[in-house]
Amino acid sequence: MSNDMQKKTPTLWRFLLPVLILLAVAPFALTTQQTSQQLDIIRDGAREQARTLAGLLGITDALVGDQASAAMRLLKERGAALGAPAISGTILIDGKAVPNLVLGKIPQADRPQLVDDVTALLGGTATLFVKSGNDFIRVTTNLRRSDGTRATGTLLDPSGRAIAALRQGQVFHGVADILGEPYITRYDPLYNARGQIIGAWYVGYKADMKVLHDAVENTRQLKSGFAVVLDERGRIRFISSHVPRSQAILLLHDQPRGWVQVVEKIPSWGFEVIVAYPLSEARAIGFANSWIMLAAAALLAALLISILFWQLRRLILDPIGSDPALATDVVQRIAAGDLGHDGLEAKPGTLMANVLHMRQKLRESMVTLRENADRMSLSASVFDHAHDGIFITDAAAHIIEINPAFTSTTGYTREAALGHTPQELGFASHDSSFFQRLWQEHAGEWRGETWNRRQSGEVYAAWLDIFVVRDKSQSISHYVGLFSDITQAKAHQQNLEHMAYHDPLTQLPNRTLLSDRLHQALARAARSDELLAICYFDLDDFKPVNDTLGHEAGDRLLVQLAARLRTCLRESDTIARLGGDEFAVLLCSLQDTRECTQTLERLLAAIRTPFLIADKTIHVSASIGYTVFPLDHSEPDTLLRHADQAMYQAKINGGSRYHLFDAEHDRQSRGRRQEREKIEAALPNGEFRLYYQPRVDMRQGKVVGMEALIRWQHPELGLRAPIEFLPMIEDTDFAIPLGEWVILEALRQIEAWQLAGLDLQVSVNIAARHMMQPDFAARLAALLHGMPQVAPDRLELEITETAAIENIAGVAQTINSCKLLGVSFALDDFGVGYSSLTYLRRLPVEVIKIDQSFVRDMLHDQEDLAVVSGLISLSRDFKRQVVAEGVETAEHGVHLLKMGCRLAQGYGIARPVPAEEVHAWVRAYRPDDSWNQSTL
Structure with a gap:
């Protein structure tokens, strides 16, 4: 080996070593990343399953919620009627x-x-x-x-x-x-x-839980995963069928680290949906799906090894294309998973250029693989789990793919649907040319309602969306359709609309629909110069039907009545039920008032015709009030009110008749109503006062009590006597709070006088309506309990004879209940009503007050004198104390004493005075001398 070769060898190995490390590490890094992504997809799938199951409960709640509100309104209305x-x-x-x-x-x-x-x-x-x-x-x-x-x-x-x-x-x-x-x-x-x-x-x-029960039983996440539904107390309501309940309870309680749990809460139910699966199975799927990446990495490694060995064979450094140290650094970064672009360049055809090119392609491949994997996973999950049906067609409109929701909605399996057009599978069955027009127009998107036919032949309503998919050349490649079954929703909507505008019992229009039709009828009448009659009526004898036969019989009568009255009216007319036994009728396009009265006669005759309910013949009649537009040119609500007022006038006139609205009578009624409103406002405004008229014992010459008499300190008219305002409210509910105020004020005054050393019994007049309240005794007990310093026997309640005999048994029972509290009673204005010994014997009162009309005139009217004498004797025989009212002169007192009456009150003794003047009057009181002589 030459010296050059010996110098080059260490550099080549330094270059080779990082590359080999990269080849070993890169596949595992990529596999780990791919596995992590797969685990996220599986968790998202479990979360979607949990949301789907939770959605089933939400749908159940939404479908029933409106009906529960309607039932509550009906329950309260029926209860209020009682x-x-x-x-x-x-x-x-x-x-x-x-x-x-x-x-x-x-x-x-x-x-x-x-x-x-x-x-x-x-x-x-x-x-x-x-x-x-x-x-x-x-x-x-x-x-x-x-x-x-x-x-x-x-x-x-x-x-x-x-x-x-x-x-x-x-x-x-x-x-x-x-x-x-x-x-x-x-x-x-x-x-x-x-x-x-x-x-x-x-x-x-x-709640119908079958759908949720079946859905949970059939839920399986991976191989061993399962779903459960827990109620608000943590108990298992539903569980996947393949998992033993005991195993699920243990896993949910211990929450082992090897299991993943996805929780979805349903606040309105207090329930939780949990989807759990073993992490080991998820990882196994992630590793199994990473084989493509491993294969790509292996092919890349083979390519790199080939290039490296080719370079080794040449034993030169120049083909590397860069400084060996820099090349080594690049390879090391690639081995560490750093595929980022750093601006490096190399001579084409060199090893460095190939490495840089390889890094770029690897980076691009990773991005593409990740995007494709995410997109494919998400698309597949949405497609398979969508609640809406989905179909995909080719450019010729033949179906090439459907999702499970398509099959569950239409009944066609995937095998039966592929190759057919949507119209062949029952879509848009209401319009044979629908799809032909759609394909010809090549619209980018269409949405709307269609009527389709299932495989079973059943027709259903659907909301259909169709959009076009185009290729790179902008030619149509596919059509995608999404649809959902809205049959139940449409039926529910129609039912709610009907319930909103119709009476649930008779199915007649209700007040809302009547108002709408009244506005329309008024507009038509104004344009056409025709008459419009607005009628209001109720039944005269309906309450006894409910009381004797029950509300079910009353309801059946109303249903029969509604059907009968419809036959008396024209198609253009309207009859509506406003509540209870109250109805309204619109008579449209009338030429004259005679046409209206003829129709009203038919209505009255139809109502008078006997009804057969539960084998019993029932007779009822009606009072009808009506007004005519434009003779009565008022607002819609005012017209109805006028008809209502006319109906009450028909009742006053004897019932079973009709009555036309009278504007002058309405003016008087409004005046009385406004006056009642002022009277009722006087109580919270503190405008009422109590004056006191003394009651004396003429024989002993001392004051024995006071009668509390109400006055109204009117802010504009000054002090008003009871006769000016009490008759307007004594038969209304306002008599009750006003009566309680008088009792409470009298008790407070008794306590104040006691502190000042004045011990007097106070009499308070009680209205008949107040006395007949079921809780009168209980309310009186509460008032007495709130004034513990006042002895109950210091309070005397006065009731009129007329009020007592209206319900003598009920009044007697109330008196006995109050007497147990220590309160005494007096019978006021005795002699002016239907006096009889029976009434006097049955009423447990201690005192009888002779009406002032007899006492005042007895000195010059022998009949009045005889009445007074008789009443005194009668009271003595029945062991009742007797008080003479209307004593205006000393001579009155003398005659009364001679007849055996010692208690008296009247202007001859004292006029009513404010509470602050009573103490001084009592100290200054001296009886008339003639009374002392008459007692000798």
């Missing part, structure tokens, strides 16, 4: 005392008619809960236990999300376990008249 919610004592359910929930006066325990009526119309389940402490107890329900009995008396899950929301006064809408089964539910708080939560409304639909 009356206001309240608690009336306690009852026993399954041997346990629970609060007695009533709607109106009807206890709801073990009374399933309300919930059964709602679910009979809209399906699902319904329940009324009563709140007992922190628990909510089912008092009426159509949920069933495992033995088939109703689940009355069972508790709402105390640890569930629904009860947590109800305790905070919030609505809960979501999924909850009920008696061990998942339901899509809605819970609304149930309030009493004071705004307190006393229970809850519930509607729910049992």
Whole structure:
């Protein structure tokens, strides 16, 4: 070997060694990178599986959520028709005392008619809960236990999300376990008249879990991987069929490092979907898919070794094409996996040039391989797992590939579909020329609804997207179609639209649709110069039907009535149900009012015709109010209100008739309504005052009590007497809060007088509407409890004779309940009503007050004197105290004392005075001297 050869040999080996290292390391580095990418793809696939399974629950919730809201509205409407919610004592359910929930006066325990009526119309389940402490107890329900009995008396899950929301006064809408089964539910708080939560409304639909069950059972990730669905308590609800439950529980609990778990949460259910698979299987697949890269690396290594040996054979350095140290550095960096471009150049045909070229191609190959692998993996995953059906055709529109969703939607297998055109497989069956036009137009994209036919012959609606794929020459190479079955969605949408605009019971238009048609009819009437009648009516005798035969019979009557009334109207007319037994009718294109009244006569005759319900003949009638446009040229809502007002006037006139709206009567009604609103506003504005009129014992000459009389300190009109405002509100609900205010103010004044050394009993007048409230005694007890310094016997409640005999049994029961509290009662204005010994005997009152109209005129009217004398004797015989009102002169007192009446009040003794003047008046009071003489 020459000296030159000896010098060159170490340099060649220094060059050769890094290259050999590169050949050894590069394949493993590339394999590792490829394997890592494959592991990411497998994890993404598992995550997609979890999301797909979670999506099944979301679809179930979305499909049922709207129906649950509609059922809740219907349940509340039916409940409101029964009356206001309240608690009336306690009852026993399954041997346990629970609060007695009533709607109106009807206890709801073990009374399933309300919930059964709602679910009979809209399906699902319904329940009324009563709140007992922190628990909510089912008092009426159509949920069933495992033995088939109703689940009355069972508790709402105390640890569930629904009860947590109800305790905070919030609505809960979501999924909850009920008696061990998942339901899509809605819970609304149930309030009493004071705004307190006393229970809850519930509607729910049992979740159909079969699709999810089957999907989870058939899920397999790799060879040993599996899927599970955990409920909100961590229990396994569903699991892949090929994995033992015990093994899955152990893996989920221990979470070994050799297993990968992908978790997808469903907040509305509280569920979790977990897809787990062994990492070893994923790595094995990654290594198996890297053989192409290893083969490419082996071929490249062979090429490099050939080039190196060829250079060694020549034993020269020049062909290297660069400094040996620099070439060595480049090779070392390639061996380390650094394929980045660094600006190096070499003489063409040299080893360095080949190495640099090889590095560039290797870099480009790596980028291409990575992009292709990612793209192919993603495309394949999307294609196979897409919910939408996908088909690909060639340029001649023959199908060359479909995905699994295509088969599940159309029924055609891949083998049956390939080679056929979409039209041959039932696409766009509604239009035979659809695809011919589409192919001819060569549009880049088309989307819209089509009607297709499955292999079974069933027609279904689909949303179809078709777009064109072009090659490099811009010629059409393929068509791609994506479609989804929207049949159920369209049907659901149509059902929701119908429910939004129609009454669920009678299927008549509801208030919303009526309003829309009214606006359209008004516009047409204005253009055509024709008359339009707006009619409003309800049934005169409908409530007794519900009370005697039940709400189901009432509903059946309304359904028959709706069908009967449709036959009385023209196609252009509209009849709508507004709620309960209230209806509205639009009579369009009328030439004169006589045409309207003829139609109303037909409607009344149809309503009067007897109905046959449950083998019983039922007679009802109706009161109809109507107004005519443009004679009444008002806004749409005002026209309906005018018709409503006319209907009430028809009722006042005796019912079973129609009445045309009267503008003057409406003006008076508005005036009365505005006055009532001012009266009601006076209470929160602090405008009411109590004046006090003394009651004296004429025989003993001392003051024994005061009667509290309300006055209104009007900000503009000054002090107004009770006769000026009480008649307008005594039959309204406002009489209740106003009565409670009077009682509370009287109790406060009694306490103030006691502190000042004045011990007087105070009488308070109670309106009939207030007295007849079911919770009157309970509310009175609460007021007395709030004033512990006032003895209950210092309060006397006065009721009128007329109010008492309207419901003598109920009034007597209320009086007895209040007397247990220590309160006494007086019968006011006695003698002006339908007085009878029976009423007097049955009413447990202590005091009878003779009406002032008899006392005032008894000095010059013998009949009035006889009445007064008789009432005094009657009271004495029945052992009742008697008080004479209207004592205006001392002579009145003398005659009363002679007849045996010692207690009196009236202007002859004192006019009503403010509370601050009472103490001084009592100290200064002196009885008339003639009274002392009459007692001798």
